[in-house]
Amino acid sequence: MLECIVTKFGGSSLANDEQFRKVRSILELEPTRRYLVPSAPGKRFREDDKVTDLLYECHAQASEGRSFEETFAKIEERYLSIARGLGLKIHIEDDLEKVRQGIADGLSRDWCASRGEYLCGLLMADYLGWRFLDAADGVVFNGNRTLNDEKTEEKLSAALADGIPTVVPGFYGAMENGEVCTFSRGGSDITGALVARAVQADVYENWTDVSGFLMADPRIVDNPAEISSITYKELRELSHMGASVLHEDAMFPVHRAGIPTNIRNTNKPFHPGTIISKNAPHEVSVPTITGIAGHKGYSVISVEKNMMNSEVGFGRKVLQVLEDAAVPFEHMPTGIDSLCVVVSSKALAPHRDEIIEKIEELVEGSGSVSVNDEMSIIATVGRGMVHNCGTAARLFSAMSRARINVRMIDQGSSELSIIVGVNDSDFEATIRAIYHEFVG
Ligand code: ASP
Numbered sequence: 185m186l187e188c189i190v191t192k193f194g195g196s197s198l199a200n201d202e203q204f205r206k207v208r209s210i211l212e213l214e215p216t217r218r219y220l221v222p223s224a225p226g227k228r229f230r231e232d233d234k235v236t237d238l239l240y241e242c243h244a245q246a247s248e249g250r251s252f253e254e255t256f257a258k259i260e261e262r263y264l265s266i267a268r269g270l271g272l273k274i275h276i277e278d279d280l281e282k283v284r285q286g287i288a289d290g291l292s293r294d295w296c297a298s299r300g301e302y303l304c305g306l307l308m309a310d311y312l313g314w315r316f317l318d319a320a321d322g323v324v325f326n327g328n329r330t331l332n333d334e335k336t337e338e339k340l341s342a343a344l345a346d347g348i349p350t351v352v353p354g355f356y357g358a359m360e361n362g363e364v365c366t367f368s369r370g371g372s373d374i375t376g377a378l379v380a381r382a383v384q385a386d387v388y389e390n391w392t393d394v395s396g397f398l399m400a401d402p403r404i405v406d407n408p409a410e411i412s413s414i415t416y417k418e419l420r421e422l423s424h425m426g427a428s429v430l431h432e433d434a435m436f437p438v439h440r441a442g443i444p445t446n447i448r449n450t451n452k453p454f455h456p457g458t459i460i461s462k463n464a465p466h467e468v469s470v471p472t473i474t475g476i477a478g479h480k481g482y483s484v485i486s487v488e489k490n491m492m493n494s495e496v497g498f499g500r501k502v503l504q505v506l507e508d509a510a511v512p513f514e515h516m517p518t519g520i521d522s523l524c525v526v527v528s529s530k531a532l533a534p535h536r537d538e539i540i541e542k543i544e545e546l547v548e549g550s551g552s553v554s555v556n557d558e559m560s561i562i563a564t565v566g567r568g569m570v571h572n573c574g575t576a577a578r579l580f581s582a583m584s585r586a587r588i589n590v591r592m593i594d595q596g597s598s599e600l601s602i603i604v605g606v607n608d609s610d611f612e613a614t615i616r617a618i619y620h621e622f623v624g
Pocket of ligand 1: 195300
């Protein structure tokens, strides 16, 4: 039996009173679900507004001296209709008025945005009869607006040590001077992970509107299989390549603390979802590949230079040029007298000429520099690949059968992924070919 579960519910799970009811019945199914981290109410239907977006808009309107009343009225209506629909005792009108006043008084953008989660947490605590802990009293930010991990752990675990069921709003915290700061968008996932670590939860449940991760993007592969179990390292590789359900920074606190994350669907509470854990310990058999993800829009800077291999430090100098322009690189396959650096075309664009010029200076007329665009990178990720011979052979045969030309190969140094570069026009076909080879 599990002892303690921390739950985080995303905006679509809290969009109206009906969703609140679903949340309560999920909590009632498992009494060890003792902590809840809410997002702000999200969209009820496709064209609807997210409360957080409305709050940002109010702040922008107020700071430009325009009226924000019309936008604020939409926010008010969202909270009032939830409170009414659930027959809550709390007089949320007073709290809404304080928020309105704060916006009018010119309080910070972060403070305004954070009120979405704050108000939602107040409603939820009232509805459940749970304690409310203001995240400003538990999540600590440094003066430079980054998370103070140590102090947060200290403060949150002290505040939650008594084991009393508590609602902690997501997305924000405060600096030591009391000024409210938010994480980047989607940051309630991080708060949930911090609470899970603080109470040493057995599981961190992240409830959203999908039943976990899929092996490939459903816009490219029809009905892709669901991933039931994935490691944090695999997920990091896949989310870096664009498969996103969870905020990237939400993995670190729970990964380090050895707490698994379970992605669950509020609208399908009995679906087991995806379990993300350190090393997927209870597996009977590991599938060869766990997932495929990729991105279009990369550029390859190819550098050739006579006798490059004997020039110690040449690679560093090339990377230094990129570093000076603050352009991150993704991959760097090398040959004897050549090397390629793969970068995102978007990141390269503003510095393209200057970077090429500087690298040309490094080859000093005894080589060449060229840039090729429109390359996609596709990562095939799987902890099962390490133990299986022939995975690369299968992958490349599948690509060759589909007549796809491989522009770059990089078997990730972790042996957890095989990365291929193909023309942008082959992006979808590559993902389909790999998927069908391994999954069927
Ligand atoms: N409400 C915030 C956002 O929309 C944070 C979150 O939902 O995680 O980004």
